[in-house]
Structures are given as C-alpha cells and as structure tokens.
Amino acid sequence: MDKPEEGVQNVQESARERRKTSRLQIVLNVVACIAALGMLAAITVQMSRQKEVTETGPVTPGYVRGTVVTKDNVDEVLASAGESVPAGSYNCTMNVEWHFEDSGKASYDAYVLNSAFNTYTVYFDVSLRETNELVYSSPYIPVKAELDSIQLTSRLDKGEYPAIVTYHLVDEDLKELSTVSVAITLFIEN
Amino acid sequence: MKLKRISALMLAAVMTVGGATTVMADPLNTATGGGTTITGEGKVDYVNTKIYSVTLPTTAAMDLTIDPQGLTGLENGKTATLKELEDYAGLVASKGKALVTNCSSVKIKVSVELLGTGSATFVDSAAAVEAEGENILLYALPSAVDVQDNADNYEASTTGVLISTGSGTTLDFVLEPAEYVVSKSDSGALSYKPKDGQKGHGTAISFEGAVNKDADWSAYSGAAATKTIGMTAVFTYDADLDGAVADTTEGAPYGMVAMGSGTITVAAKAKAPSIGATGTYNKATGVITATVNLGTGAKATTLKSAKYGSSSDGATNEVVSPKIEGTTFTGSVSSSVKSGWSSKAAGSTVYAVITLDDGTSEAVALTVQ
Numbered sequence: 250m251d252k253p254e255e256g257v258q259n260v261q262e263s264a265r266e267r268r269k270t271s272r273l274q275i276v277l278n279v280v281a282c283i284a285a286l287g288m289l290a291a292i293t294v295q296m297s298r299q300k301e302v303t304e305t306g307p308v309t310p311g312y313v314r315g316t317v318v319t320k321d322n323v324d325e326v327l328a329s330a331g332e333s334v335p336a337g338s339y340n341c342t343m344n345v346e347w348h349f350e351d352s353g354k355a356s357y358d359a360y361v362l363n364s365a366f367n368t369y370t371v372y373f374d375v376s377l378r379e380t381n382e383l384v385y386s387s388p389y390i391p392v393k394a395e396l397d398s399i400q401l402t403s404r405l406d407k408g409e410y411p412a413i414v415t416y417h418l419v420d421e422d423l424k425e426l427s428t429v430s431v432a433i434t435l436f437i438e439n
Numbered sequence: 440m441k442l443k444r445i446s447a448l449m450l451a452a453v454m455t456v457g458g459a460t461t462v463m464a465d466p467l468n469t470a471t472g473g474g475t476t477i478t479g480e481g482k483v484d485y486v487n488t489k490i491y492s493v494t495l496p497t498t499a500a501m502d503l504t505i506d507p508q509g510l511t512g513l514e515n516g517k518t519a520t521l522k523e524l525e526d527y528a529g530l531v532a533s534k535g536k537a538l539v540t541n542c543s544s545v546k547i548k549v550s551v552e553l554l555g556t557g558s559a560t561f562v563d564s565a566a567a568v569e570a571e572g573e574n575i576l577l578y579a580l581p582s583a584v585d586v587q588d589n590a591d592n593y594e595a596s597t598t599g600v601l602i603s604t605g606s607g608t609t610l611d612f613v614l615e616p617a618e619y620v621v622s623k624s625d626s627g628a629l630s631y632k633p634k635d636g637q638k639g640h641g642t643a644i645s646f647e648g649a650v651n652k653d654a655d656w657s658a659y660s661g662a663a664a665t666k667t668i669g670m671t672a673v674f675t676y677d678a679d680l681d682g683a684v685a686d687t688t689e690g691a692p693y694g695m696v697a698m699g700s701g702t703i704t705v706a707a708k709a710k711a712p713s714i715g716a717t718g719t720y721n722k723a724t725g726v727i728t729a730t731v732n733l734g735t736g737a738k739a740t741t742l743k744s745a746k747y748g749s750s751s752d753g754a755t756n757e758v759v760s761p762k763i764e765g766t767t768f769t770g771s772v773s774s775s776v777k778s779g780w781s782s783k784a785a786g787s788t789v790y791a792v793i794t795l796d797d798g799t800s801e802a803v804a805l806t807v808q
Contacts, residue, residue, distance in 0.1 A: 342490060
C-alpha cells in the first residue's frame with residue numbers, strides 16, 4: 250500500500266516539479282525574448298544613429314564645410330541667406346578633465362549636462378586627439394538631462410590623453426543638425 | 440565616489456545660468472567666490488572638479504559660402520548687372536555669427552583652434568589671392584563689443600585673424616563671468632544663482648575672406664566634387680587663465696588676447712544708425728539728453744527732426760537747439776514748457792521723438808530728473 254501511494258506521490262511530485270520547471274522555463278524564455286528584443290532595439294538605434302552620422306556628419310571633429318556657389322545651388326544658398334541659423338549654438342555645461350581609476354571603469358568625475366538653455370537633444374563622441382580613435386559614444390541626451398557614468402569603450406593604458414568631445418545636435422527625428430567640438434583631457438590613473 | 444558625483448552635480452547647478460535649480464535646494468554651508476569651491480554638511484564633498492557653462496557656436500553657424508562668380512549678387516528670380524555680380528565675386532562669408540558666451544560664475548579663457556582644410560591654398564593677403572591657383576584668404580573677424588547672449592549684437596572689429604593650414608591658428612578670449620547672487624532661505628540654506636536677467640558675457644565671430652575669382656572652382660562643387668574646402672574649429676575653456684589678459688586698447692576685439700602676428704586689418708564696416716529708447720529730462724535746466732548713433736560709412740546719416748511732449752503722440756514741439764556730439768543728443772524745451780514742467784515729479788516720464796534723415800525714428804522716453 251505504501252509503495253503504490255509513494256509511487257503516486259512521486260509521480261504527482263514529479264508532475265508538479267515539471268510544471269514548476271515548465272513555468273520557470275516560460276518565464277526564462279519571456280525574459281530572454283525581452284532581453285533579445287531590447288538588445289535588437291538598442292543595436293537598431295545605435296546603427297541608425299551611426300548611419301545618420303555617416304551620411305551627414307563630418308568625420309573630422311569640428312569640421313566646418315565650405316560650399317562653393319554655382320548656378321546649380323545659388324537659389325538654395327540665397328534662400329537660406331536671410332534665415333537665422335538653426336542649431337547655431339550649444340550651451341556646454343560640463344567639466345573638461347575626466348578621471349578614470351582605470352579605463353575599464355566609469356569615470357568618477359566626468360559630467361555632462363544638456364542644459365535648459367538648449368533646444369535640441371544631443372549625443373556626443375569622444376575621440377583621442379592624436380589618433381582620432383573613438384573611445385566613447387554617448388546615448389542621446391535630451392534637454393535638461395545629464396550624464397555622469399561615462400565608461401570608455403576602448404582600453405587605454407595609464408596616462409593623460411588629450412581628447413575631443415564632439416556634440417551632435419539632432420532634431421525630433423534624430424536627424425543630425427550640427428556639431429560642436431570641445432577639447433578635454435582624459436586621465437587614466439592605473 | 441558617490442560623494443564626488445554629488446559634488447559634481449552641485450557645481451553644475453552653481454555654474455549654470457538658469458540651469459538645474461532644483462539641485463540648489465540642497466543646503467550649502469559655504470559658496471565661495473567663483474563657485475568652484477563648495478563644502479557642505481558632510482553630504483557634499485569638495486572635489487577638484489570644475490564645471491563650466493559656456494555657449495559655443497556649432498558648425499551650422501560657421502559653415503562657409505564661397506562665391507567665386509558673385510552669384511549671390513542675384514536676388515531670387517531677378518537679374519543683376521555685371522557690376523553688381525562683380526561686387527560679390529570672390530567673396531567668402533560664414534552663414535551666421537559664431538557666438539561664444541561665458542555663462543559661468545568665474546572668468547574663463549575660451550580658446551578656439553582654427554585650421555584650414557581641403558585642397559585650396561590658404562594665403563595671407565588680398566594680393567596673394569589673385570595669384571594663379573585655387574587661393575583663399577580666410578579670416579576670423581571677432582566682435583568689437585560684448586555680445587552677451589545674442590549674435591545680433593555683433594559689431595565687427597577691424598582685426599582679422601588669418602586662418603591657415605599646418606599648425607593652424609588659436610584665438611584666445613578672456614571672458615567676464617555672469618553675475619551670480621547668494622541668497623539665504625528661512626532655513627538658513629544658501630543658494631547661489633544668476634542675477635535676474637543675467638546672460639553672461641562673450642563675443643561673436645564672423646568668418647570672411649576672398650577666393651581667386653579667376654581660378655576654376657568647379658571641382659569643389661556639385662555631387663561629383665573631387666575637392667573640398669573648409670576648416671575645423673575646436674574649442675577649449677578653463678578658469679586657469681594662464682596669464683592671459685584681454686587686449687583693452689580701443690578698437691580691439693572684445694575679450695581677445697592680443698596676437699603678435701597672424702592678423703590683418705580689415706576696413707571698418709558701415710554701422711547702421713540707432714537711437715536709444717530712453718533718455719533724461721532735467722527740469723532745472725530744461726535740457727533733454729538721449730543717445731543717438733548716426734552710423735558710419737555708407738550708412739552714416741544726420742538729424743532730421745526732434746520734437747517733444749508729455750506723451751509720444753503729443754510730441755509736436757520742436758526741440759530748441761538740438762545737436763549730436765559723439766553719440767549724445769542734447770536740446771532744450773521752450774522756456775514756457777520748462778516752467779510748466781517744473782512741477783513734474785522726479786522719475787515721471789516725458790517724450791522726445793527723434794528722427795534721422797535715413798528714416799530711423801524713435802519715441803524716446805525721458806525720465807524727469
């Protein structure tokens with residue numbers, strides 16, 4: 250008597266266990282799906298942002314373009330001559346010396362605010378002055394938002410690195426409007 | 440680490456005009472001159488982090504238009520004479536003015552490194568532009584006056600700073616701080632914020648120049664362009680002035696540190712006339728004083744008429760012996776009006792309508808003294 254009951258009990262427990270495992274599996278699958286979708290979205294946003302930069306943005310920090318007027322573009326040049334320049338200035342509220350315990354950790358004092366003076370969302374790239382190597386690319390920062398957990402994407406040895414922060418001003422559709430470049434110094438302490 | 444982050448946030452609020460004021464609700468023990476040193480009641484730690492608030496121009500304001508053929512002399516849909524086109528031929532101009540404003544609470548040095556780029560040859564004189572080749576003379580022309588928050592206030596100086604290739608050119612500006620005030624709440628907390636209406640101090644820069652009109656610039660334009668022309672602009676700023684001092688000699692660009700070389704003198708630009716909106720009336724002497732700028736160069740004009748009255752609409756009496764010396768307008772009311780207005784309270788307002796020959800006119804509000 251005991252044995253069959255034990256057997257039934259075991260089967261029931263086993264079934265319960267399977268149901269538990271199955272529920273856990275479902276939860277894990279859902280979490281995994283959400284994570285995968287999130288990553289996909291992040292990659293898509295990142296890729297689309299880089300696409301914008303590639304299509305419209307200069308590679309050289311602070312690049313100011315010269316347009317030679319010809320009969321083909323003179324109407325366009327004249328049409329824009331009287332207009333005020335959109336995204337013509339940007340209020341930089343930030344520090345210019347960023348310290349890192351080591352390049353694998355977020356800076357403990359880097360700080361960037363897209364101040365209330367500004368109109369446009371921005372993101373920024375940090376590149377080394379000597380090599381032009383891109384060592385950080387920020388997420389989009391809306392007006393009045395700040396960023397203070399900045400972790401480089403490249404490994405740098407201990408030392409002092411002159412760098413350039415290039416802010417990219419974007420419109421509501423995240424289309425790039427203009428840029429401004431500011432020199433900073435990265436200090437890698439270990 | 441956490442403390443350092445908090446401190447950085449505090450400094451940002453201190454240094455930002457109209458910025459994240461909510462952070463300022465936190466009590467501060469001290470806020471010392473310049474706002475770069477703040478200590479708090481244990482929860483805010485001092486850290487050697489300086490956060491500045493500086494308005495800088497973007498590339499959109501500096502983009503250059505290069506017009507070898509003078510086509511910008513054409514108005515949309517209209518024709519132009521050959522002479523009109525010639526006047527524009529070879530000109531280089533930036534689309535806007537590059538505004539640089541210090542909104543921080545400390546004096547700072549702002550530097551801009553400018554470097555000519557592309558295939559054209561950057562030269563240093565108008566004569567060199569005309570030599571054979573794709574030559575460009577490009578210079579930065581900073582404002583002669585404190586521009587504050589609006590590039591529309593720009594007035595061209597006569598110092599052009601040449602832009603070249605190679606190691607480039609650096610312009611240094613020492614810019615005065617915005618005015619901040621410290622106030623104390625009922626709880627004794629100190630807050631440090633910009634004075635009402637304070638917009639900082641700064642400059643604006645126009646980029647101008649010329650290219651060789653006779654060169655073939657076709658490779659620089661259109662979808663199939665094989666050559667480029669432009670420059671790079673990278674800004675740096677710091678409260679460490681490193682001994683830099685603004686050149687205050689008359690006519691020098693506002694806030695700019697004098698350069699030993701690399702500059703050219705640019706002809707003074709015609710300045711439009713203007714009339715100040717306010718002035719004074721001295722009831723003891725019957726004299727009206729106002730500020731009138733008659734403009735310069737091709738835009739210079741003269742005084743056409745000046746009338747006064749108790750209201751702007753009623754300003755129909757001719758000012759007696761009106762004259763303008765420098766930018767100071769003076770004239771008198773008649774002896775009978777002077778007698779009648781002697782009972783007017785100090786601080787009340789009467790009016791003078793001043794009109795110039797070019798059509799500029801202003802109803803000037805005169806404060807009775």
